[in-house]
Amino acid sequence: MGSPSPYLPGLATIMKIEEQTAMEKLFVVRPNDGKPLGHKPGQFVEVSVFGVGECPISVSSAPNKKADFEICVRRAGNVTNALHNLKAGDVIGIRGPYGTHFPVEDLKGKDLLFVAGGLGIVPLRSFINYVLERRKDYGRIIVLFGARTPADRLFKAEIASLARRPDLEYLETVDVGDASWKGNMGVITTLFPKFTIDPKKTYAIMVGPPVMYRFAIAAARAKGLADDHIIVSLERKMKCGLGKCGHCQMGPVYVCQEGPVFNFAAIKNLEEALS
């Protein structure tokens, strides 16, 4: 072809694998060309396991000058199951980064309310770490984290150190506790009465399972947040990442192009956007 194929992934090597839970593993990936991915928090890559296929995975590490980046993957489908069977040194394919990112510039000086449900912590971690590396640029930071059970919580050590920071407020809950769990129990919205915000300067950034949004958005609105102060990242089947294959379409919007990060005000009337 005269022009390059947009489907051609770059080769990358798995440098390290960390088991997070029984279902999720963290992969440190290094592009074989040694160049940084150049992503911004909230963007995703198409990950190839050659011979199995390709799937969209959000980047979990904050952008930095190093080539290595991190993806945290739940074993859920063909490609992710195959990824879980790989070991350090194995070669995968990476295309991207794709999609919109969290408005890291626009949110400078604002108070940030992070709402992470389950796997939602994975893309949010990129933004949270980005903010913490530039702590002075942002206002107050509140992180809400909800998981199904204590064992399902991702990045446990990292989050424990996050929780100890004096410049950040951290609240967590699990749907169902276990014998050793002393913390909050209930869905993530049960954390909302535990803090107050200044709605004029606060932006909520929410990522979680589809069912979470309606309730978390209602809770944020009840705190006085305007719809354009709510930012969400939506999951869809982003097969090609190029706005062509049609799988991620919701109304006239292609989530891989106009999303996955959306301002809630822009999509609140869009049929199919939020269930």
Add this chain to the structure above:
Amino acid sequence: MGGDMNLAIIEKEGLHLFVAELLRRKNTVVGVKDQSAVSSIPGDSGFYTYAPINSPEELTLSFDVTLIPPKKYLLPAYEQLLTFNLSPGSIKADAPKEELIVFGVHPYDIIAINQMDKVFSTVPQDNHYLERRKRTTIIGVDPVKIAPRAFWSSMGADTVAGGFDLMLTDIGQCYVMEVGSKKGASLLKMAPKTREAAPAEVKERDKVRTEARKRCDANRLSFSYLELPSLLDGKEEHVIWEEKSHLCFSCGTCNLVCPTCYCFDVRDDVSIDLKKGSRYRTWDGCLLSDFAQVAGGGNFRGHRADRYRHRFYRKGQFIYRRFGDIACVGCGRCSAQCPSDIADPIAVFNRLKEGI
């Protein structure tokens, strides 16, 4: 003959010789074949398909509509995108190499191709498609037979201004041949027995087109197709979606036969020795139940009525809002081929317009 003719006349015998000449020069020519003979359905009036032709006799230009649109040559049902070694990783893109002449494409199908051109050339460009498109010559032909379910006359698809290299119109004794591109102009030079069209013959072409449009009007949208995007506003909860989709098999036939449906899946194949593999794309359809399903089982369009509704919105509104085109050209293929006969856009859109 002059080399700069924009509207030429080619005698019917000359057209025959033209096709023979294209084949003699080793061009791959696909054209419409009358498949009535191979139909095993008693009483079936037959059907037409695009297929490679080896002689001018195999070519039919007086077809009503083909079973599958010519999109299959631009976005093949199975198209290899990449080949790779499984270990150690090495990977390269596959590029289409073959040149193709598609002989006999109706205006509505050319409009559909023009829409796909827009989709795949929108950044990020899909160079696999664009390369194939560049290597494809489109020779259009105006319809003389009207398919029973066609309604292209009310979708602004009775004629097309561009997107073809040559466009033929049967005016009785001969064809008017319009040149649509440089490629078309050089092809025309290969054609014997051509001359510049006389004004009367150009008028005759208009008459033939008007006549065909009138016959197609027997089955029509009851309002201007340009009203579709606004008509669909606020109709998301209309009873028609549940009511009609009750009979939907989620078979995806409407997607398969639609000239403007281009959604695809991307998959991997592995050689039997597990050393090499390929990545290919294959047609997908939004009416299939797993189209919007993600890993883990979540399905963003898990209800049949939602999938059914999505298709009509995509045709009448979504693509328009994104690319500026109404993505239904009125070919009538979905209407004719849906097993439950619930896919007819005319039936749905006219009823929404009536407001009942």
